[in-house]
Amino acid sequence: MSSVTQFAILKLHLDQVNFRSKQLLQGGKNIVGLMAGLNGDPILGIDDKIEDLHYKNNNNSNEVVDKEELVGIREESTTCYKSNQGGEKDMAGSSIHRSGSRPQLDLSKAEIQGNSEERDPTILLPNQSDDISHLALDIGGSLIKLIYFSRHEDQSVEDKRKKTVKERLGISNGNRRSYPVLGGRLHFVKFETSKLNECLDFISSKQLHCGRIDSHHWNSETPGNENAVIKATGGGAYKFADLFKERLGVSIEKEDEMDCLVAGANFLLKAIRHEAFTHMEGHKEFVQIDHNDLYPYLLVNIGSGVSIIKVDGDGKFQRVSGTNVGGGTYWGLGRLLTKCNSFDELLELSQRGDNGTIDMLVGDIYGGMDYSKIGLSASTIASSFGKAISDKKELEDYRPEDISLSLLRMISYNIGQISYLNALRFGLKRIFFEGFFIRGHAYTMDTISFAVQFWSQGEAQAMFLRHEGYLGALGAFMSYQKHGLDDLMVHHLVERFPMGAPYTGGRIHGPPLGDLNEKISWMEKFVQKGTEITAPVPMAPPGTTGLGGFEVPSSRGATLRSDASALNVGVLHLVPTLEVFPLLTNPKMYEPNTIDLSDHKELEYWFTILSEHLPDLVDKAVASEGGIDDAKRRGDAFARAFSAHLARLMEEPAAYGKLGLANLLELREECLREFQFHDAYRSIKQRENEASLAVLPDLLLELDHMDEETRLLTLIEGVLAANIFDWGSRACVDLYHKGTIIEIYRMSRNKMQRPWRANDFDKFKERMLGSEGKKPKPHKRALLFVDNSGADVVLGMLPLARELLRRGTEVVLVANSLPALNDVTAMELPDIVAEAAKHCDILRRAAEAGGLLVDAMTNTLDGLKGNSSSVPLMVVENGCGSPCIDLRQVSSELAAAAKNADLVILEGMGRALHTNFNARFKCEALKLAMVKNQRLAEKLIKGNIYDCVCRYESAPGS
Numbered sequence: 001m002s003s004v005t006q007f008a009i010l011k012l013h014l015d016q017v018n019f020r021s022k023q024l025l026q027g028g029k030n031i032v033g034l035m036a037g038l039n040g041d042p043i044l045g046i047d048d049k050i051e052d053l054h055y056k057n058n059n060n061s062n063e064v065v066d067k068e069e070l071v072g073i074r075e076e077s078t079t080c081y082k083s084n085q086g087g088e089k090d091m092a093g094s095s096i097h098r099s100g101s102r103p104q105l106d107l108s109k110a111e112i113q114g115n116s117e118e119r120d121p122t123i124l125l126p127n128q129s130d131d132i133s134h135l136a137l138d139i140g141g142s143l144i145k146l147i148y149f150s151r152h153e154d155q156s157v158e159d160k161r162k163k164t165v166k167e168r169l170g171i172s173n174g175n176r177r178s179y180p181v182l183g184g185r186l187h188f189v190k191f192e193t194s195k196l197n198e199c200l201d202f203i204s205s206k207q208l209h210c211g212r213i214d215s216h217h218w219n220s221e222t223p224g225n226e227n228a229v230i231k232a233t234g235g236g237a238y239k240f241a242d243l244f245k246e247r248l249g250v251s252i253e254k255e256d257e258m259d260c261l262v263a264g265a266n267f268l269l270k271a272i273r274h275e276a277f278t279h280m281e282g283h284k285e286f287v288q289i290d291h292n293d294l295y296p297y298l299l300v301n302i303g304s305g306v307s308i309i310k311v312d313g314d315g316k317f318q319r320v321s322g323t324n325v326g327g328g329t330y331w332g333l334g335r336l337l338t339k340c341n342s343f344d345e346l347l348e349l350s351q352r353g354d355n356g357t358i359d360m361l362v363g364d365i366y367g368g369m370d371y372s373k374i375g376l377s378a379s380t381i382a383s384s385f386g387k388a389i390s391d392k393k394e395l396e397d398y399r400p401e402d403i404s405l406s407l408l409r410m411i412s413y414n415i416g417q418i419s420y421l422n423a424l425r426f427g428l429k430r431i432f433f434e435g436f437f438i439r440g441h442a443y444t445m446d447t448i449s450f451a452v453q454f455w456s457q458g459e460a461q462a463m464f465l466r467h468e469g470y471l472g473a474l475g476a477f478m479s480y481q482k483h484g485l486d487d488l489m490v491h492h493l494v495e496r497f498p499m500g501a502p503y504t505g506g507r508i509h510g511p512p513l514g515d516l517n518e519k520i521s522w523m524e525k526f527v528q529k530g531t532e533i534t535a536p537v538p539m540a541p542p543g544t545t546g547l548g549g550f551e552v553p554s555s556r557g558a559t560l561r562s563d564a565s566a567l568n569v570g571v572l573h574l575v576p577t578l579e580v581f582p583l584l585t586n587p588k589m590y591e592p593n594t595i596d597l598s599d600h601k602e603l604e605y606w607f608t609i610l611s612e613h614l615p616d617l618v619d620k621a622v623a624s625e626g627g628i629d630d631a632k633r634r635g636d637a638f639a640r641a642f643s644a645h646l647a648r649l650m651e652e653p654a655a656y657g658k659l660g661l662a663n664l665l666e667l668r669e670e671c672l673r674e675f676q677f678h679d680a681y682r683s684i685k686q687r688e689n690e691a692s693l694a695v696l697p698d699l700l701l702e703l704d705h706m707d708e709e710t711r712l713l714t715l716i717e718g719v720l721a722a723n724i725f726d727w728g729s730r731a732c733v734d735l736y737h738k739g740t741i742i743e744i745y746r747m748s749r750n751k752m753q754r755p756w757r758a759n760d761f762d763k764f765k766e767r768m769l770g771s772e773g774k775k776p777k778p779h780k781r782a783l784l785f786v787d788n789s790g791a792d793v794v795l796g797m798l799p800l801a802r803e804l805l806r807r808g809t810e811v812v813l814v815a816n817s818l819p820a821l822n823d824v825t826a827m828e829l830p831d832i833v834a835e836a837a838k839h840c841d842i843l844r845r846a847a848e849a850g851g852l853l854v855d856a857m858t859n860t861l862d863g864l865k866g867n868s869s870s871v872p873l874m875v876v877e878n879g880c881g882s883p884c885i886d887l888r889q890v891s892s893e894l895a896a897a898a899k900n901a902d903l904v905i906l907e908g909m910g911r912a913l914h915t916n917f918n919a920r921f922k923c924e925a926l927k928l929a930m931v932k933n934q935r936l937a938e939k940l941i942k943g944n945i946y947d948c949v950c951r952y953e954s955a956p957g958s
């Protein structure tokens with residue numbers, strides 16, 4: 001019988017049997033046994049209380065939120081409202097950090113930290129908005145590029161858990177300042193140079209010039225903006241210096257443009273994982289750049305004019321060539337010839353153009369034939385605009401569309417060709433093109449790539465950069481001394497894509513939006529604007545003549561996506577505390593995602609899944625904030641924003657870097673946070689925790705009556721069964737309508753018969769218990785990556801942890817830093833463990849040894865203090881807020897904990913299947929999950945929904 005049918009039958013039983021009836025409750029405690037024989041039998045050993053814990057999501061009110069909780073939530077959301085701009089959080093600390101939009105001093109609840117007798121004691125301003133900004137500019141002939149940095153004061157609560165964990169793991173107690181660079185965010189904004197005033201207003205309204213900067217120490221403590229200096233590059237740094245002084249009272253410190261471009265390029269190529277890509281015939285592909293093999297390369301900056309720079313190292317470069325035929329030429333000449341009002345309009349025209357009406361083609365000269373001898377097809381451009389000489393036509397007789405395309409191709413080919421010739425001059429194979437002329441436009445990139453490929457006969461490669469126009473500004477930013485950016489590595493940077501709303505108003509940029517409220521209003525308008533922003537750009541199928549020559553490149557859509565959404569470069573979060581998980585065998589080859597979304601069918605499937613889940617998620621999110629009107633409004637805004645992201649990515653899957661399923665799932669969580677839904681499943685989690693904790697003692701008792709072998713199997717079954725509590729899975733959410741938490745747990749458990757679909761249990765058992773009477777050495781330290789709240793962690797992972805502890809293995813529970821779906825967080829775990837420990841000696845002693853019971857100890861376990869001989873049970877945060885985990889970027893706490901670990905247990909679909917299913921570790925690994933999606937089950941294990949995976953991998957070389 002397939003597992004799906006089994007499930008259907010079980011559901012039926014659940015519906016038929018009135019579990020609530022007290023008559024059915026007997027005194028027996030055999031939970032595990034009963035679970036195995038559920039078939040309509042009475043359920044025993046559970047508290048009346050739990051029987052009443054039905055999920056209430058059949059009707060409209062998804063949650064039962066009690067009054068007190070409501071008050072708490074309301075208060076929190078009002079506070080956020082006052083002080084937040086985007087509700088973004090600093091991943092460095094486990095506490096939720098919020099960013100204020102203006103750096104004003106809020107002294108309320110101020111207190112002196114440490115000894116108040118000290119000279120200059122630290123003053124804690126708990127309500128102080130935490131953005132401090134730093135600014136650099138590149139003022140070009142056409143556009144002003146602005147980069148600003150905002151950082152959070154370190155608010156992470158150094159709680160007792162953290163302190164003990166740090167001590168145990170030997171993490172130095174140095175504060176954030178011991179890092180070479182401060183954590184914070186880099187924002188990228190641009191303005192038209194002709195609208196300098198808008199830019200000055202923007203700086204002034206966000207007080208960006210008042211950041212604590214002096215010219216030499218961007219993070220120095222110089223207060224206020226007297227003598228404030230802003231680093232700037234580009235001609236405008238000279239031209240507009242007086243205006244800056246006059247309007248903002250700041251001095252411009254000029255930085256050399258070429259220096260800045262090169263510094264910016266080197267930084268991006270070294271520090272951003274998916275920065276460089278190729279673009280050929282409509283196909284975008286990211287290129288992994290080996291940092292040790294970056295130089296030399298050719299950098300081609302296509303701004304108003306073009307600079308061609310040979311780069312040999314950090315600060316080592318030479319401007320080897322350039323051309324005055326550049327972006328300014330296209331825009332300037334294009335405006336004159338077509339009467340267009342904006343660059344985008346001109347570019348958009350080109351998409352509907354036919355340059356054959358104005359360009360002289362080979363076929364025009366050769367009577368419609370190819371000039372095949374030298375490899376030129378009839379449609380190759382022989383002379384740009386060449387037809388205009390023989391025709392007796394005037395400008396008005398040409399379609400602006402055709403003119404624009406002819407001009408675009410002329411300039412792009414020309415730049416591609418000159419660049420290649422320079423590459424040839426110096427024997428360079430790699431050419432990076434950047435500058436805002438490119439504007440992420442597929443056709444422009446295809447055209448440049450074509451030219452490079454054609455002239456080099458495939459020897460040289462054109463590459464483009466995601467931060468195409470911001471290199472100069474980045475370089476200027478880096479010229480502040482001690483910025484520490486040089487020391488940043490790929491794993492310290494996380495790119496997030498909040499809606500462009502805060503900075504978007506006019507054609508490129510208008511006034512910033514002051515707060516979340518304004519942002520939501522913007523989102524409300526986004527419905528109309530959104531269609532324009534996210535409308536798919538159709539791609540024509542690639543067409544080549546087989547003859548080579550300048551054929552029309554393929555990617556020429558009907559619409560140009562509006563630049564106003566700013567949905568192309570994200571905000572770069574600098575998180576110096578992130579580290580590569582030290583137990584990965586080969587971090588360079590590591591790819592977190594199991595599902596490759598470059599397969600369009602796969603992409604469509606997951607997009608549909610996420611879109612369909614959206615209404616339910618919004619309901620939960622709104623309910624989590626008491627269902628008040630404000631929450632509803634934010635809920636709508638979130639739904640719009642996330643749908644816009646999905647539409648954008650459907651159109652261009654690689655728009656935000658290489659796209660995997662894990663990125664989509666994380667984006668959804670980030671988007672919720674952007675609209676200040678900090679924990680959508682909080683009451684669900686709480687309810688499930690309570691219900692599960694109530695039955696835990698019985699489960700433990702029963703486990704203790706088993707022999708070792710049965711116990712181990714039962715424990716693994718328990719983990720797999722309890723993984724059914726996943727609010728991210730459509731199928732599971734439907735299931736929850738059918739019974740109580742405990743009923744579902746039992747149902748799931750009952751189904752847990754071997755063989756599982758992927759089943760290495762026997763191997764694992766042998767490692768744990770040995771064979772032929774030989775007792776293997778217990779593991780020294782196990783890292784348990786836990787997943788969901790409630791039964792999953794309480795009845796699944798905690799009992800497994802307890803078993804390991806009992807065997808003398810130190811256990812580290814690794815949980816999310818921030819909420820995601822119903823996943824348990826590192827902040828929540830100590831309380832759960834403390835509650836569990838009340839009924840279990842092993843857990844209690846271990847938790848005490850691991851510093852988890854610091855609060856509970858004083859009350860309940862007074863006499864036992866210091867009397868612990870147990871191995872510790874610890875909790876560390878993983879550094880992320882997603883249902884999946886990218887092990888290239890984990891918290892320093894986790895990295896430290898990993899150093900002595902010899903067993904990694906990854907649990908759940910997100911952590912063990914969607915990501916890390918193929919990850920290889922230096923130590924033993926156990927991957928446990930229930931597959932709660934039919935398609936994934938078919939694809940990954942050729943099985944069915946609710947099948948289970950128990951994959952054990954021994955340490956390499958053992």
Ligand SMILES: Nc1ncnc2c1ncn2[C@@H]1O[C@H](COP(=O)(O)OP(=O)(O)O)[C@@H](O)[C@H]1O
Nearest residue numbers: 140141142143303304327328331343435436437
């Ligand atoms: N919205 C826009 N307004 C003006 N020019 C734009 C716009 N978007 C892209 N461009 C193109 O970008 C070029 C400017 O590129 P940029 O790298 O900013 O150089 P610069 O530093 O010379 O201003 C323009 O000449 C034009 O071709």
Ligand SMILES: CC(C)(COP(=O)(O)O)[C@@H](O)C(=O)NCCC(=O)O
Nearest residue numbers: 726728729730883908909910911933
């Ligand atoms: C988001 C999840 C990865 C969470 O699963 P978990 O890690 O909790 O086992 C999973 O629920 C999921 O893949 N959901 C989408 C698929 C679906 O709804 O069928």
Ligand SMILES: [Mn+2]
Nearest residue numbers: 787788823883
């Ligand atoms: Mn989960």
